[in-house]
Amino acid sequence: MLIKSSARELDSSLDDGYLDRTPYFQFILLSLLFPMWGAAAGLNDVLIAQFKSVFTLSDAAAAFVQSAFYGGYFLIAIPASRFIKHTSYKAAVMAGLALYIVGCWLFFPASQMATYSMFLVAIFAIAVGLSFLETSANTYSSMLGPRRTSTLRLNISQTFTPLGNLAGIILGKYLVFDDTASLEQQIRSVQGAERQELVDRLLGQTLLPYKYILAVLVVLLVLFAITQYPRCRPSAEAASKKAQASIGETLKYLSTNAMFLKGIAAQFLYVGLQTAVWSFTIRLALETMPGLNEHGATDYMIFGFIAFFIGKFPANFLMSRFSASHVLIAYGAIGAVVLTAVSFGPVGWAVWGVVLTNLLMGPCWPTIFGRTLDTIEDKRYQETGGAVLVMAIVGGAIIPAVQGAVSDVSGSLQFSFLVGAVCFAAIMLFFIDQARHRSPAVEPG
Incomplete structure (x- = not known):
């Protein structure tokens, strides 16, 4: 039995593929996917802290969690777009959910094998499913209604993402971390068989959050x-098979679209910025607050995700009344200043400065995505264009590793947040360019 809406609500009668009105049940259900990749991303930040101590990793090596995660997005986004091209957005969503389920299940054998590489395989498998979900859901959300409100609609869907981030970090805090001594102290205090028993128990705890995610x-x-x-x-x-563009034709078209290429670069830097900030918040709290354990340090990630969620509402309000480009120019400038102050400022407030930047990140991804997707005038290239934008998520695999390397070389995790300041500044420059080239007629407000 299918849950249906009226024929008018589901009639994609407009030439560009957008709907003339939004089917609200379908839009809400689609938006409920967004917290699911938020939960996975939130748990990655827990896993980085867990694996660094359990497997005795450097900051750069611990960041490979994000490399496996966002590398999966990068490799699968184009195949996912072709899958959408030959089936439908809904079919891609269902394929993504099924693959996500497989990835979560792989945490069970990973916890038994107790090797870092097997956990990275499980994380990569989850990312394969999420690549299908994000490639389909981001574009689909923007198209479930009139084109003039596509960016606002995607921003609304993205508002659900930090709820997933928050759920993931809370599950990690209470199911993965113990409220005892820090992991480093626990492991250092035991040797031999007792140490192996402790490591096995700690790694076994990593699969517990994924049981709840599987049910959802x-x-x-x-x-x-x-x-x-x-x-x-x-x-x-729909009218002609000739309208279906090949992958080569599509990539040639996209490669000549200068505004689209700038959007890819901006999305690469934004995702890298966000992922690096989240990856090292727990570690920064541990480094700057002696005596704190991972269970307590996770609170700063909770504060960060709450700030990320709250920050979306004033951003949506401002962008409904002012140029989105001008709003994001201000956000980028403030973020660059705050993270520069974190890098060179007093140790005591550094982690709070990092938490504060979460207020500024909320509108970046959907606004860059929606704006860049709108530069594709020929909608035959829509699905692949959306996939290439999702591939820009690979910034989350590279920028955290760069920040980890800066931390290892400089000997200061706090100083390494200068990498994020540079990313914020580049995003500001992108929106300055957008403000110069974008017609006021298509700006909200």
Whole structure:
């Protein structure tokens, strides 16, 4: 039995594939996917702190958690877009949910094998599923309604993401970390068989959050299976097979679109910035606050995700009344100043400065994504263009590793947050360029 809306709500009658009105049940259900990749990202920040101590890793090596995660996005985004091209957005969502389930299940054998490489395989597998989900859901959310409100609609969907981040970090705090001595102290205090027993127990705790995520994923998979969704295809594509562009033709078209290429660079830097800040918040708290354990340090990630969530509301309000470019120029400038102050300022407030920057990150991803997707005038290239934008998530694999390397070389994790300041400054420059080239007629407000 399918959950249906009225025929008018599901009729993608506009030539560009957008709907003339939003089917609200379908839009809300689609938006519920966004916290699911937020939860996975939040848990990665817990795993970095856990694996660094358990496997005795450097900051750069611990950041390989993010490299496996965002590397999976990078490799699978284009295949996911072709899957959407030949099936539908809904089919890609269901495939993504199924693959996400497989990735979560792999944490069970990983916890038994107790090797860092096997955990990275499980994280990569989750990212494969999430690549399908994000490639489909980000573009689909922007198209479930009129084109003029596409960026606002994606911002609303993205508002759900920090709820997932928050859920992931809370699950990690209470299921993965113990409220005793720090992991480093616990492991250093035992030797031999006792040490191995402790390591096995700590690694076993890493799979506990994924049991809860698995249950939610199964429910979502069933709901999507029984819910009817519009196809959101351009009319020309439906009318003629000639309208279907090859991957080579699509990439040639995108490579000549200067504004699209700038959007890829901005998205690469933004995702890298966000991931690096989140990856090292717990570590920064541990480094700057002697006596703190991982269980307590996780509170700063909770504060950060709450700030990330709260920050989306004033951003949505401001962008509904002013130029989104001007709002993001201000956000980028403030973020660059704050992280520069974190890098060179007093130790006592450094972690609070990092938490503060979460207020500024909320509107970046959806605004860059929506703006860059809008530069694709020929909608035959829409799905692949969205996939290339999702591939820019690979910034989350590279920028944290760069920051980790800066930390290892300089001997100061606090100083390494200068990497994030540079990223914020580059995002500001992107939106300055947007403000110069974008027509006021298509700006909200």
